[in-house]
Amino acid sequence: MPIYKINKTKAAQISLKEDGFGSEAELRDFFAENLDEILGVRFIEKEYPINYGGIDYRIDTLGIDENNTPVIIEYKWKENEEIFSQGKCYFNWLVKNKPHFELLVDKKLGAKTKVNWEQPRVILIAQGFSRYILGAVQQEKNIELKTYIYYEPDILQIENIYSPAEIKTSKKNGGKREAGEYNLEYHLSITSPKMQKIANSLRLKILELPNVKENFGKSGIFYRTTKSFARLEFRPTWIQLLIREPHYRSDVQQIVKDVTSNEWGYKGMIKFTPDSDVDYVFNLVKESYESTL
Known part of the structure; x- marks a missing residue:
């Protein structure tokens, strides 16, 4: 798409700036320096050496996102068929070496x-992906595809090509729950009927925002664009609502608590109760959302 x-x-x-990144290493190092700004991922390591199945590899980037979910990022300077199999290989290493990653x-x-080991992520970044990769990734629950375009003089565009979050769920009920899966029904059942009603009211407002993806995990429901901007964690009589920042201009009631020191990835927390003003809370969530655009 032209800009x-x-x-x-x-x-x-x-x-287009054809020689935008001079090499794959330059591409990797640029992302490593700007990981939080571009992808909402905190940097852990780059070019990290591993041994898997008796073979030595190097993972381009290891990180952890706003939900404290492990993230593997692999880059290709152009278009390369190997990136998909590399991503799956590194994912297998990760889930078999959880204590190592935690250290x-x-x-x-x-x-x-x-x-948070609920749904580790593998992000593959290249200038393009073949039809074989685009077809093969459709059944993957942990792999995401993103392309980059470098424009003159120094403009970088990132486009989301595939994300497991794009698997559609009903806005009404989040889909039927199967054994071992977590959805809206599972989370609403934790809290009171009155809390269920206002939680769903807030959720529907969030889903009306453009380009929002909804993910269900064991510990909560989170919402993201290219970065996560809100997380709902359900309690019997209230909901812990986590958002990106500890302070917002529109928060004249000062209901956002600074939880930066907890190292949760999110820095702000709202105690969402049956007495909360849904529109007021939504405006704060919307500010958090806008900070990811």
Whole structure:
């Protein structure tokens, strides 16, 4: 999709910068330096050496996202068929070496950061993906595909090509729950009937925002664009609502609590109760959402 620069009433198409990143290493290092800003992922390691099945490999980037979920990122400078099999290989190593990864997190971020193993992520980034990869990834629950385009003079566009979160669920009920799966029904059953009603009211408002994906995990429901911006964790009589920042201009009632020191990834927390003003809370969630765009 072309990008245009606007000068008053005139539009000029921005040209592609063919040699944008001089090498795959330059691409990797740029993302490593800007991981939180671009993907909402905190950096752990790059070019990390592993041995899996008696063979030595190097993982481009290891990180952890706002939900404290492990993230593996693999880059290809152009288009490369190997990236998909590499991602699956590294994912298998990760899930078989959980204590090892947790030690890396402790060393980098501190012992307060508790790793969330509900749905580890593998993000594959390249200039494009073949039809075989696009077909094969459709059944993958942990792999995401993103492309990048480098424009003149220094503009980078990231496009989400595939994410497991794009598997559609009903806004009404989140789909039927199967054994071992977590959905809206599972989470609502934790809390009171009155809390269920206002929680679903907030959820429907969030889902009306453009390009929002909803994910269900054991510990809660979270919402993301390219980055996570809100998480609902259900209690018997209230909901813990986590958002990106500890302070918002519109929070004149000062209901957002600063939980930065908890190292949860999210820095703000709202105690969402049956007495909460849903519209007021939604406006705070919307500010958190807008900070990811």
